[in-house]
Amino acid sequence: MSELIGKGAVVTGGGRGIGLACARLIAKRGGSVVLLGEDPEVLEQAAATLRAEGLNVTAIVADVGIEDEVAVAMEQSAAFLGSIDILVNNAAIQPYGTVASMGSAQWDNVIRVNLRGTYLACHHALPYMLRLQRGSIINIASVQALANQTRVAAYATSKAGMLALTRSLAVDFGPSGIRANAVCPGCIDAPMTRFAAAQTAPGREEEILREWGKAQPLGRIGRPEEVAEVVAFLASDRASFCTGAEFKVDGGLMASLGVTLPE
Template sequence: MGELTGKGAVVTGGGRGIGLACARLIAHRGGSVALLGEDHEVLELAAATLRTEGLNVVAIAADVGIEDQVATAMEQSAAFLGSIDILVNNAAIQPYGTVASMGSAEWDHVIGVNLRGTYLTCHHALPHMLRLQRGSIINIASVQALANQTRVAAYATSKGGMLALTRSLAVDFGPSGIRANAVCPGCIDAPMTRFSAAKAAPGREEEILREWGKAQPLGRIGRPEEVAEVVAFLASDRASFCTGAEFRVDGGLMASLGVALPE
């Protein structure tokens, strides 16, 4: 019997990277998990892998930016899970561009997936949580909600909005027994990071990842499983007095000014 036994969890972007790591750990700790994502083949492969580990999971294809698909996916999730006790909003995209270079259609797409998608999943999961007067919403934001690299205007804006949305959820639904928190990963060895490394230096991805790791006080990039540990904690009753908070999983990146004094 794990600490999440009897809990039903929905994880968006659950087919790979951080989302898959969160789904796996929640399920290993006793929860049942619905994997949501746009790529049906990726989701089915992830679900099949988790089932070989004896875990109770289902794959449900849905674009989090399209409300009809989200509404249907939440009903399907609730039917499989029995209840929606945990919602992990992980689905995200990160195209590069400045406010000057990025067109409005691409800007709207980023906000639509990352921020509007989070709103839509919360909007359609909350009725299930409100009926039970309990729930934990965990929004996977980013350290780029707090400080920016160059050419990520839309992504950073969407993640900053997620932090504000998290606070609103905590304030509005705390009296109903529903907690909402955000997790802000730093540089994590996940598909999005590897895509960025390949774009920065094709054929030199591993070298680039090692270089990026040196920017963290811990001297390396993180693993999806390390983010999942924080998510699983927030999903559990051990985090019963945690809501409206931001939890950094960044190897100390945001604690450092990045300026070294001479010896």
């Protein structure tokens, strides 16, 4: 498929996991992609891997929670891409804690990266989209924006905020030809999930992931590439009438009450 030929995309948190899968698929479908993140080594390794696959990508280092860095990164991205047509807000952190146990500095940092970072990326990418009167913004939220496990208060709050921000973007910028949608992954085999499994049972990560997979009606956890397929669709003109929406990629997790009746 070559439906994204001529499109320029910025993917935050693009060096690994869901972000890397999104960057790869967008580039495979003809787009040019900027991987944006704060770890130079991770970004360069990811960019080198994608370039070795014949894809047009570059890496730009920036902390999404620092406005000056984001502003410069978007300017550099536009110079490399020619235009910013697609913005995938994927950068996120997920420390564990309740409202009682998590200190305010750690709480603020989660909001800074996950929610403020999404705002800043949108704020500094939108002028390029408005100039051309087109664009697709895809915010990677989470099923935890809709229902919560324990000890994820800050993360869930930030992701719920992303859903509200997505709706506001859709309403405010739809008349300018800019669409905004959210994708809500469930349990995905990505670094964040593996970190959680390691914290739960060190040395038994694969067993834990299989156990977690049983919570989904499909009986397994998802792959980053499965999230990327939805993101690539939303980035394309095939999703031309989709905006302000939330797309779950969760193996049916949110469709189930989690209660099994006896036969």
